[in-house]
Amino acid sequence: MTIRVSVQTAAFSMDAERARLMQGAHEAGGVGAFLGVVRGGAGLRALTLEHYPGMTESMIGRIAAEAQARFGLLGCTIIHRVGRLGVGEPIVLVLCLAAHRAAALDATAFVMDWLKTRAPFWKREEFEDGRTAWVDAREADDAAAARWARDGRAG
Amino acid sequence: MEGVPVITILYFAWLRDRLGRSSESMPLPEGAWYVGDVIRTLAERDGDYRLVFGPQGGAIRCAVNQEFAGPDDGVREGDEVAFFPPVTGG
Secondary structure: OEEEEEEEOOOOOHHHHHHHHHOOOOOOOEEEEEEEEOOOOOOEEEEEEEEOOOHHHHHHHHHHHHHHHHHOOOEEEEEEEOEEEEOOOEEEEEEEEEOOHHHHHHHHHHHHHHHHHHOOEEEEEEEOOOOEEEOOOOHHHHHHHHOOOOOOOOO | OOOOOEEEEEEOHHHHHHHOOOEEEEEOOOOOOEHHHHHHHHHOOOOHHHHHHOOOOOOOEEEEOOEEEOOOOEOOOOOEEEEEOOOOOO
């Protein structure tokens, strides 16, 4: 089981990360993947992502370990970018390697739901007219994470 | 300030913007001290602190030494106490 967590400003290659995750994992049957990108609309030009260095990495590592234990993953990669990102740019990559499809896909959704509610990131929107505004947390994200709360919570 | 126990307070996102600082030290009084006491102390300050930490303030989350914490969690000398809005990553 390999867990790779990275919080970085640089872009990443989804395929290079997939290859790295799968290296030597002969018992793997599939990779669940989620690539989050900056969604445009309403005059949005870019997002700036801020985080709490140290706590971010430890929370993400914990979420990955929880996913590994719960779904029997063979490997998990979570990369989250910070800094200023334009519309359409990738923000987050989650890859979950498992023997079977259900575990790979469920673990990917699990990781995303917990990332959105437990990892200390904050988004500031920047609009074409120069306005900026911090994004409010969505109650829908808490509800999505709560559906996994079978036996306690991640983190 | 030799011998005076302090904690470090960190602010993120709109709290930092509103307060105009990302960190500060706060002396710890004698006796047991909790996150709720830190919030009350900050709310008793003038101006933006009262707006941020008072009853009219927005939703705020707290971490002590990088673990999510609530008002009843204890605070000790040397602790890192962070205040921030509900998270919006992913």
